[in-house]
Amino acid sequence: MAAEISDVGNVASFYEGLGQVLNIAWGENLHYGYWEDDADDSTVEAATARLTDLLISLLDPAPGAGVLDIGCGVGKPALQLVAARKARVTGITISDVEVKQATQRAAEAGRSDLTTFRNADVQDLPFDDDSFDGAWAVESLLHVPDRGRALAETARVLRPGGRLVIADTVQRPPLDAEARAVLDAFRTSYHVSAYATADEYRGLLTANGFVDIDIRDISDKVVRTGMIMADAVEARRDELARIDGPEPVDQYIGLMRRAAASPGIGYLVIAATRDPASTS
Template sequence: MTAEMSGVDNVASFYEGLGQVLNIAWGENLHYGYWENDADDSTVDVATARLTDLLISMLDPAPGASVLDIGCGVGKPALQLVAARKTHVTGIDVSDVEVEQATERAARAGRSELATFRNADVMELPFGDDSFDGAWAVESLLHVPDRSRALAETARVLRPGGRLVIADTVERPPVGPEARAVLDEICAAYHVSAYATADEYSGLLTASGFVDIDIRDISDKVARTGMIMADAVEARREELARIDGPEPVDQYIGLMRRAAASPDIGYLVIAATLDPASGS
């Protein structure tokens, strides 16, 4: 087994273990929530759906467009996209368990013709050139060992002029020693390759042929996610510990509280367009 494949297997194991626990505590929209301001008392379900809506608006696919969902999880954002824009979504994930759950979710929603899911690695996509009109990666690229390769592969399967949207947790330099310790611990515990910065994403996207790069720091809108998620897990600690063991549950609670308190850890949403001249 290669080191790369071992990393993929580790990510899959995380989402098939603690990830399933988090789905129970947080909900199956397993990404950050978006709150408008301090007075916004929206539920987690509303806040996470609102973030997905923001990403849909940034991707802005036409009805019938083909979209690649990189790191689809259990498929809830993909199905929200399908419902909103009547697109054809192909979701990929490295976890067979999550692919099966996403497929079942699409079938229950009557969307199997518009949303399909399969096991695949973004660093080696099993699709031909110019296969998709758009793509998004919602909190998935942080697990990828080689983001440059992943973005190059994404560019290869996008048609010229295709849109890419990314949502990701990032570093906000300069990162102090306390935040660095938290980031290093998260990387080790949850198979995060490394946290990027806004400048790194800009450079990687440009190198892969993307133009019109729009990077938005929405850290203030999603900041309460960590504390709320930690509270949700802690409130069901005994139940969740029976599923995955007390140690990973307690570690998660502590890390999320520390990360949420750090101004050096932020959150970006990014939109970019594959250079329309790239196919000429």
């Protein structure tokens, strides 16, 4: 992976363009949904909230704990975490538009006292050492060109013994030609870094001071997301195309359908602990 800071302008532009369209079509929990099995007919809202609940249970913050939300989007997962555990959440995003939206949503929910949102890059965090009790990154590290640097920074700002939870799309080798083509198309269109594997994540976490690493492949629980998301966007295609143009909307629909059919694309949830014996 490249060692330089990511081109945050391109990523921010994606979330301020097509990302806003997807918020309309999918909902403000702009991440994968979790369905228990083929018979589970949960709505998108329920399925995405269920995935957030899984991450909350893995993070397991005490009331009043300070949590860093890496790639907070418009703040929906952060507000769910606050409601469930009364944690104090600091959300970071590289989009000023999302900072404004997340701050507004927190105010509307009466949670401004427990939430703060600001523009920051995970590869160069503007926080002191040992600032947080926990952190999570929900489908955000895929945009970071130097995940090792991001994890080193996260470890630095976590207190020893602090918990980190990650949810991310990954590649599952061996990849056939179609899976490689889909991953390459996502990387090009949506400013995604190289897709990691489970082994690469384990190695990066170990190298950057994390222990008790628990990696769970829940691909079979979230695979329905691709087709449902494509259907949701296609159902409102003309309306959404007026916001961001027809080309990105149509491209997204096609890519999500191809991704949903590819066994080489998987989904992990990861929990790890900053080594309690470590020092910053």
